[in-house]
Amino acid sequence: MKKGIDDMSEWITNGLPPVGVLVEILMYSGNIHKDMVIRDKYGNYTFRDYVDKYVSAWRYIKEESNKGKLNNTNKKENKTMMKNTKENRVATMQTAGLDTKKYFSVNFPEGLKPGSSISIIINDDGQAVITNKSEIDNYNEIAEKIQNGYVRNTKLHRRWVMAQMFRMLNYKDKWSNDPDRAGYNYYLNTMYNYEYQFKMLIDELNVLAHLEKEDKEVLEERTRFFNKEVVIALCSDYYRKLRKYVETLKIKHCKKEPYVRIGNKDIFMKDIINKLYDPILRNIKLMETFETYKDLCDSLKVFVNYFVDYYKLPWNTPKCAEWKDAYKGAGAYYTMMNMAKFHNCFVVDDENGRELKGMAAVRYIDSESKNNVGYGYRLFAMMNKMIEDNNFNWKNRLEEIYSEKK
Known part of the structure; x- marks a missing residue:
């Protein structure tokens, strides 16, 4: 018996502990840790710090012998904290000689x-x-x-997207001086594989499913870029490119039956239509009938598990044009919003050449995004012009912000 495992009758091997309750967990390795169950972003209940499958049992933490003393101390502290009212704070300030009438x-x-x-x-x-x-x-x-x-919180506008945008815009291949191996497009095409599109889209659909119930206004904003049409386009793109990829594969034989290997999976040529192509098309047709983003998200997860992850396309397969356009449009939109809101940048009105700042710039950017749904590349060009007009340097701006905080 491993050290620390003194009484196995206390350990519970079935189910999970209550959510948010700190318990001791016993790993299959024999180690004991403290952890608690939380609800993850997909709605599943799991341990916060350790992987469920490595946990063999759990138990409630024993009460310490001096718990009564601690409780008494906490009662005194709580009693003191209860006295920390606004009136008492004002009285304390007045006792210290501060004039509180103007506050x-x-x-x-x-x-x-x-x-x-x-x-x-x-x-x-x-x-x-x-x-x-x-x-x-x-x-x-x-x-x-x-x-x-x-x-x-409509004021923040996904500020991490802006950081990612400038990381991609300013990217340079440290192993090469070739100008073609730098910038946004090179980063997008080479740093993310084909499957990344599906994983990113599943995360986005999860958010949209929540917004569908909680916030229709923000839902409308985010679905200007990633929506049902983009999901269908991406799945259809996978279908077309899978068929083209199969045509390039070397045909092998097993007991005189021809087959091909797609990724690491073998499939007989006589089965490829009934067991692969037709099921893909049926899944896409089914997606077209869904009316909620929750259903669409669940369907895309199934599509990825049964097809995309199972019959993998080469790493460097070109990405879906509709997905790339939505990705660029969303990144450009949130970057411009943050530049206008937090970095005092202006945007030029194309109709009259006026420089718009503050909320006038925010309203103009929002209007342009509504007028260019499905044309993310236009917002991307608009963002590049905004960066150039303001002579905006992300690295220098960060140095300014952190120097101000110090």
């Missing part, structure tokens, strides 16, 4: 849209009150969404 505290509702305005008045009790009723009425709904794991 007041305000709790802002979460989820305020960019450009929103609120009015603040001082009521008869001397308290600051937000008078924007529509935002206050919205507060309970927002609180419910927070409990459901979804927090709306």
